[in-house]
Amino acid sequence: MTDTPPRTRIQQRNRETILGAALEVFSQHGFRGATLDQIAQAAGLSKPNLLYYFPSKEAMHEALLAGLMDTWLAPLRALDPGGEPLDEILGYVHRKLLLSRDFPRESRLFANEILQGAERIRPTLEGELKTLVDQTAAVISGWAREGRIAPVDPYHLIFSIWALTQHYADFDVQVRAVLGPGKDDPFDGADRYLATLFSRLLTP
Amino acid sequence: MTDTPPRTRIQQRNRETILGAALEVFSQHGFRGATLDQIAQAAGLSKPNLLYYFPSKEAMHEALLAGLMDTWLAPLRALDPGGEPLDEILGYVHRKLLLSRDFPRESRLFANEILQGAERIRPTLEGELKTLVDQTAAVISGWAREGRIAPVDPYHLIFSIWALTQHYADFDVQVRAVLGPGKDDPFDGADRYLATLFSRLLTP
């Protein structure tokens, strides 16, 4: 998607440093809220130097979003239509939760984008994402028809998995505020809770 | 919370017009992304006139957030510890979903705020919200101990209700992109799905 023409090692390294800093700042403040000053400081580079590597602030943002989509859809692609239905779905939930735990900034970048209308990624949502979800929904419906899981609306099942797993990354501040300090990592509790929730829903 | 000193009718009306316009713009673009020009246009007033009614952009935002919290917590407060446990919880889910359907802008305003660190409302989260959730969690734990619902982590149960209901407002764009045009209202499907989901989880 993003072309990555041959570069020197130092160029590669700086590009990655900048994208890391940009992810940090964009995910916390949104596109408009982020400033090049903040990104430059986080990257340890000067502001003009950022613009030597990327033509504009917009270009940094696009590079991040383009790289993100594949990572984000990987767990869903990994769902095996030939596997044991309940295991496959619980495995998907687990992998998606780990993704939220390990990549919260990516999750928030994505959430910011959707929340604010998804202007930049709507084509991907209506194309690549919809196609993948349609395929997966067909698999799940098949499992339900065969009686291997309880009858369920496959689309809302998938939405609920997204909502629940991403909530722990995107609303992390609220989760921690409510749980208070000194509790276990919210993700541990979530992992157990979600396994129970979907087992009960889907066991025939 | 927000003091509303005696005003003329026209003042009241203009304040409300402005807040409505501000909600529209803030919820779509976030605080930083919103501009006074946009709000002024949405309100049909001039930019300086906005600042006659509110001392600053920040003040508009605070007025919205202050008014929002009560509305947002009302369905949880309405949960009756003396009621039939499953009915009470399913009723809460239903009311919360209706709130998302009927007040999506408020939901997104709140989501933007949490997502970006909740600087302005963290005290409320750690105070009023935590207290209310702690109380409700105690009630739910009691029900579980008495065997009136299945054993469940009450905090994660509440988080999951928030995540699922708000998802349909906050990620509306994504939901509609995936479902495609011409389908039923996502909220109808969600209502049925969530009732099933929580019935199965909580039935002893």
Place this chain on the structure above:
DNA sequence: GTCTATACCTAGATAGAC
């Protein structure tokens, strides 16, 4: 490749006429 200096614009807020 990286810096300093700066151009240029957008956007929040104010002054003052009406």
Place this chain on the structure above:
DNA sequence: GTCTATCTAGGTATAGAC
């Protein structure tokens, strides 16, 4: 109370030296 005009800060991007 509402407007036009304007001030000012901050932010993106560029020029040009090193």
